[in-house]
Structure formats: C-alpha cells, structure tokens
Amino acid sequence: MNVETLFALCACALVGIGLYGLIVQPHPLRKLVAFNIMGSGVFVLFGALAKRGAAAGMAADPVPQALLITAIVVAFAATAVTVALLLRLIESTATASLANEPPSGD
Amino acid sequence: MLLAVAGVVCGIGIYARADFGTPPDVKESRAAFSYWLLLMAVWGALNLVFVSGDLFTLYVALELLTFAGVPLVCLAGSGETLRAALRYMLFALCGSVLYLLGAVLLYGGYGTLDIPLLAAAVQPQPLAWTALALMTAGLLAKTALFPLHIWLPPAHGGAPAAASAVLSALVIKGSWFLVLRLWLDVMPGVASASAAQLMAGMGAAAIVVGSVVALRQQRLKLLVAYSTVAQIGYLFLLFPLAFDAIGNMAMREAAQAAGLLQAIAHATAKAGMFMAAGLVYAALGHDRIDNLAGAARALPVAVLALLVGGVALMGVLPSGAYLAKKLLLVSADASGQWWWTLVLQGGAAFTAAYVVLIAVRVLRRPVAPLSELKPVSMLSQCAALGLALASLALSLAAVWGPLPAELIANPLSPKELGNTLTMFVLGALLASALSRRPLFAAACVGNAANGDEDGGPLRRATVALGVAFAQADAFLRRWSSASLSLLTLAALFGGLLLVGAPK
Numbered sequence: 001m002n003v004e005t006l007f008a009l010c011a012c013a014l015v016g017i018g019l020y021g022l023i024v025q026p027h028p029l030r031k032l033v034a035f036n037i038m039g040s041g042v043f044v045l046f047g048a049l050a051k052r053g054a055a056a057g058m059a060a061d062p063v064p065q066a067l068l069i070t071a072i073v074v075a076f077a078a079t080a081v082t083v084a085l086l087l088r089l090i091e092s093t094a095t096a097s098l099a100n101e102p103p104s105g106d
Numbered sequence: 107m108l109l110a111v112a113g114v115v116c117g118i119g120i121y122a123r124a125d126f127g128t129p130p131d132v133k134e135s136r137a138a139f140s141y142w143l144l145l146m147a148v149w150g151a152l153n154l155v156f157v158s159g160d161l162f163t164l165y166v167a168l169e170l171l172t173f174a175g176v177p178l179v180c181l182a183g184s185g186e187t188l189r190a191a192l193r194y195m196l197f198a199l200c201g202s203v204l205y206l207l208g209a210v211l212l213y214g215g216y217g218t219l220d221i222p223l224l225a226a227a228v229q230p231q232p233l234a235w236t237a238l239a240l241m242t243a244g245l246l247a248k249t250a251l252f253p254l255h256i257w258l259p260p261a262h263g264g265a266p267a268a269a270s271a272v273l274s275a276l277v278i279k280g281s282w283f284l285v286l287r288l289w290l291d292v293m294p295g296v297a298s299a300s301a302a303q304l305m306a307g308m309g310a311a312a313i314v315v316g317s318v319v320a321l322r323q324q325r326l327k328l329l330v331a332y333s334t335v336a337q338i339g340y341l342f343l344l345f346p347l348a349f350d351a352i353g354n355m356a357m358r359e360a361a362q363a364a365g366l367l368q369a370i371a372h373a374t375a376k377a378g379m380f381m382a383a384g385l386v387y388a389a390l391g392h393d394r395i396d397n398l399a400g401a402a403r404a405l406p407v408a409v410l411a412l413l414v415g416g417v418a419l420m421g422v423l424p425s426g427a428y429l430a431k432k433l434l435l436v437s438a439d440a441s442g443q444w445w446w447t448l449v450l451q452g453g454a455a456f457t458a459a460y461v462v463l464i465a466v467r468v469l470r471r472p473v474a475p476l477s478e479l480k481p482v483s484m485l486s487q488c489a490a491l492g493l494a495l496a497s498l499a500l501s502l503a504a505v506w507g508p509l510p511a512e513l514i515a516n517p518l519s520p521k522e523l524g525n526t527l528t529m530f531v532l533g534a535l536l537a538s539a540l541s542r543r544p545l546f547a548a549a550c551v552g553n554a555a556n557g558d559e560d561g562g563p564l565r566r567a568t569v570a571l572g573v574a575f576a577q578a579d580a581f582l583r584r585w586s587s588a589s590l591s592l593l594t595l596a597a598l599f600g601g602l603l604l605v606g607a608p609k
Contacts, residue, residue: 023586092185
C-alpha cells in the first residue's frame with residue numbers, strides 16, 4: 001500500500017465518522033464538530049489526490065492545494081457563523097435544542 | 107436569468123424601503139443595516155452562480171449564498187427564528203460538504219473542474235456516477251426538495267416578509283440552477299433516465315405533500331412557505347422530460363427553457379405573494395387564515411397581488427408558468443411519459459386549491475368591522491402587485507423573445523377556458539375537502555374552535571387524510587429522518603445511475 005492510498009482510506013474513515021456524528025448527535029455543537037471532521041476527511045482526500053496527480057519532478061499538483069486552502073477558509077467561516085448563531089440562540093432561549101418547534105397559534 | 111434576478115431584487119428593494127428604509131438624519135438600526143447588506147450579498151452571489159463556469163467557483167458562490175441567506179432568516183432575532191437559521195445552516199453545510207466531496211472526486215478523476223472541459227472528458231463510469239450522486243444529493247439538500255425540506259417552512263415562515271421574499275424567490279434557485287447545469291451541461295452522457303425519474307418523483311411528492319400541508323396551515327405566511335415546497339417540486343419535473351423515449355438526452359433545450367421559465371415565473375410570483383402576505387400581517391396585526399375576512403376591502407392592492415401571484419403560479423394562460431407547463435407537456439407527449447402529464451395537470455389543481463382557499467377567506471364580509479388597521483405603504487403594495495403581474499405576463503415577453511409564438515393559444519378559446527375552469531373547480535373541491543375549516547363556514551370571531559369535526563363522513567375522511575399528511579411532514583422534518591433520507595437519496599441516485607447506464 002502506498003502513501004496516497006493510506007491517506008485516502010484515512011479520509012474515508014473521517015468522512016464516515018463525521019456523517020455518523022451529524023446524524024446521531026443531537027447537540028448542535030457536536031453536529032458542528034462532526035461537520036468539521038467530515039470536512040477534514042474531504043480535505044485529506046483532496047491532498048492525497050494532489051500527491052497522486054503530481055507532474056514529473058514536482059512534489060504535488062498545486063491546483064488542488066490552492067482549492068483546498070479556499071475550501072478550508074470557507075469551512076472556517078461557516079463554523080464561525082454557526083457558533084455565533086448558536087451563542088445567540090443560547091442567549092435568547094437558554095436551550096440549544098434543534099427540535100421541531102411546537103405549532104404556534106399565531 | 108441575470109435580468110430576472112435584477113428585476114426581482116429591485117421589486118423587493120422597493121418593497122423593503124417601508125420596513126427597513128432609514129431617513130438620512132436617523133441612526134440606522136442594526137436589522138436595517140444588515141438587511142440591505144445581505145440583499146446585495148444575495149444578489150452578488152446569485153450573479154456569480156449564473157455566470158461562473160467552474161465547479162469550484164460555483165461551490166464558493168453557493169456558500170456565499172448560504173452565508174447571506176442564513177442571517178436573513180434570523181433578522182428578527184427571536185429564539186424561534188434563530189433556531190430555524192441554525193437548522194438551515196447545519197443542513198446546508200451537510201449538503202455543501204457532499205457537493206465538495208463530489209467535486210474533489212471529479213478533479214481526481216479528470217484533472218479539471220471547468221464545465222466545458224469536464225463535459226468533454228467525463229465518461230460514464232463509477233467515479234462519475236458517485237460524484238454526480240453525491241453532488242446532486244448535496245444540492246437537493248440546499249434546494250429543500252421534499253423530503254429534504256427540513257429547514258424551509260420555519261425559516262421562510264419566520265423571517266420578515268422582505269427577507270422571506272428573497273429567500274423563497276431567489277436563494278433556493280441558486281442550488282437548483284446548479285443541479286440543472288450539472289445534469290444537462292456537465293454530465294448529459296452520465297445521467298440516466300431512471301435517476302431523473304427518481305428526482306421528478308420526489309418533485310411530484312413535493313407537490314402533493316407541500317400543497318396538502320399548505321392547505322392545513324393556520325397562518326398565511328406558512329401557507330405561502332409550504333406552497334414554495336410544492337413549487338420546488340415543479341422545478342424538478344423537467345429532468346426526466348429532457349430524455350426521449352429511449353433514454354437519450356435529446357430534448358435538452360426544451361426542458362432547460364421550460365425550467366428556467368418556471369424558475370423566473372416562480373421567483374416573481376412568490377416574491378409578490380410573500381410581500382403581500384407580509385403587508386396583510388402588518389396591517390391586521392396577525393395572519394391567521396381563518397380571520398382574514400374583510401382583508402380584501404382593507405388592503406385591495408396587496409390582496410390582489412396575493413391572488414394574482416397565486417393565479418400566475420397555477421399556470422393560467424398569459425403567465426410564465428403556463429408556457430413552462432406547455433413546453434413540458436409537449437416533451438412529455440413526445441417521449442411517451444404520460445404520467446408526468448398527470449402530475450403537471452394535477453399540480454395546477456393543487457395550486458388552485460390554496461388560491462381558492464385564500465380568495466374565499468379574504469373576500470368574506472367581516473363579522474365585526476375591522477378596527478385597529480395599521481397603515482401600510484402604498485409603494486410596497488404596488489411593488490408586490492408589480493412582481494405578481496410580471497409573472498402573469500411573463501409568457502408574452504418570452505414569446506416576443508426567443509420562443510415560438512404558436513405555443514400561446516387564445517385564452518378565450520373553449521379548450522383553454524375549459525382547462526382553466528376545470529383547474530379552479532378541482533381546486534375548490536380539494537380546498538373544501540382538506541382545509542382546516544369548511545370552505546364556506548361562517549367567519550369565526552376571536553379564538554377559533556377547531557373546525558375539523560363538523561361535516562359529513564366524506565369530509566371527516568379527507569380531513570383525517572390531511573392530518574396524516576401533516577404528521578408525516580412533521581416526521582420527515584425531524585433531523586434524523588431528514589439526514590437519513592439525504593444519505594438514502596445519495597445511494598439511490600448512485601444505484602440508479604449504475605443501473606441506467608448505457609451498456
């Protein structure tokens with residue numbers, strides 16, 4: 001087994017763990033962490049692909065790395081926005097549940 | 107598309123002046139400041155979605171759209187809307203990570219993400235199927251196609267009217283447009299007819315469930331939000347109709363034109379409807395459908411906008427939805443997929459049902475004269491009406507432009523008139539069967555008793571059906587069932603692409 005395959009398998013495991021967490025964990029913060037794990041899995045996969053697709057004489061294909069850094073920034077921004085929303089939610093309702101709201105009369 | 111979006115944004119902007127406009131010498135409130143900023147952000151992100159030709163740029167554009175849309179949901183800042191925004195955010199993130207995974211796989215396989223280059227390079231093989239299935243499932247989660255509409259009704263129902271109009275008319279169209287690009291432009295050789303049938307099947311389910319649950323709502327804004335769920339279903343009916351009878355993607359242009367037309371028609375009409383619903387709420391101080399009697403006299407222009415928007419969505423003759431429906435019906439005939447003809451015609455009857463329901467409620471004479479009416483801006487009412495009328499007149503513009511003129515029949519010819527009347531009659535029947543209170547029951551005052559119990563056995567049976575639909579909808583909108591259905595859908599798409607692959 002070469003090193004790219006190892007990384008790709010590792011990425012699969014991370015995506016799997018992340019998906020499991022997203023579905024099973026009820027707390028929004030845990031869901032967010034699970035999302036980040038899943039995202040990391042995708043990033044690792046992208047890195048492995050960059051290594052595999054390297055042109056002769058280069059360590060890695062630079063395009064995926066450039067895309068990767070953008071994707072990481074996007075994921076970071078998403079995490080920040082979600083945490084901010086979560087903090088506001090806890091501030092205003094003192095709970096952090098995502099359960100369906102009861103049907104309100106008006 | 108760019109032009110249509112610009113038009114809708116202008117209309118919404120004019121409307122929002124009344125809510126969020128700030129005179130020059132007053133300090134701008136935080137909600138108003140964020141609203142204008144976010145409106146521009148949504149507009150910019152959508153333009154990027156429409157002009158970009160690279161799958162990764164499209165990913166960034168979609169994220170921008172989500173980041174602009176989420177704060178719009180919780181502009182009011184109450185706990186309820188914050189929760190809706192958080193659900194929207196998390197589910198959209200789920201979708202975008204799946205999309206990114208698909209894009210990464212495509213890059214790994216073909217070494218490019220540029221749409222024309224990729225379209226030339228892509229082969230029907232497991233890698234492309236997996237990527238297409240993952241990306242489609244992710245995008246459907248962002249578009250809120252049934253059964254992935256977990257976040258849509260609370261988010262669109264809870265946001266301020268000017269924000270819901272943006273969300274419902276524009277934000278969901280971004281990811282829908284991307285599904286369209288992906289299936290018809292990037293991978294026409296990879297997509298299979300059976301997977302397209304699944305997608306449109308979910309669309310048909312969305313029309314039925316969305317409309318029935320819409321009829322069961324107590325609040326006007328939630329009714330309009332569920333009508334969006336149903337109309338999203340309509341947008342996905344074009345996919346199987348791009349294939350001809352033997353499963354080749356032969357009728358791509360017609361399906362694409364119909365889809366875009368439908369999207370523009372829905373964007374304009376739904377923006378108008380949400381704005382009108384917001385005005386009704388602002389003027390009456392509530393938007394309980396049962397207590398809307400007399401609204402038509404108090405707010406004639408806003409109510410007219412609401413009804414014109416609904417009629418335009420139904421696909422009555424000069425509207426854009428009519429032309430889109432006509433194009434799809436022609437495709438359905440040509441490819442022998444008669445079942446989609448049924449769905450297209452039935453969907454119009456469902457739409458007619460909630461239009462009739464609203465019409466009956468608002469036109470009724472109030473029991474007591476409406477007292478505490480708050481004044482609402484005439485400009486806002488006119489903006490809502492203008493957008494609704496634009497949707498109604500859209501087919502004229504389309505025929506004047508690129509499409510053949512023989513698609514439009516004479517609106518007063520017996521056949522067309524008969525079609526329209528049938529739709530209305532079917533709609534009235536559905537509305538009286540499924541609405542919360544019997545259609546012509548006396549207006550109720552004060553706290554409404556539940557009207558479900560009265561009526562004959564037939565009505566009781568249909569009401570039970572409606573309740574069952576509403577419960578099924580609530581179950582599907584739980585987080586666990588929604589995310590499981592997301593995964594199942596991704597797997598199903600993969601399987602169907604594999605099975606339907608040309609040998």
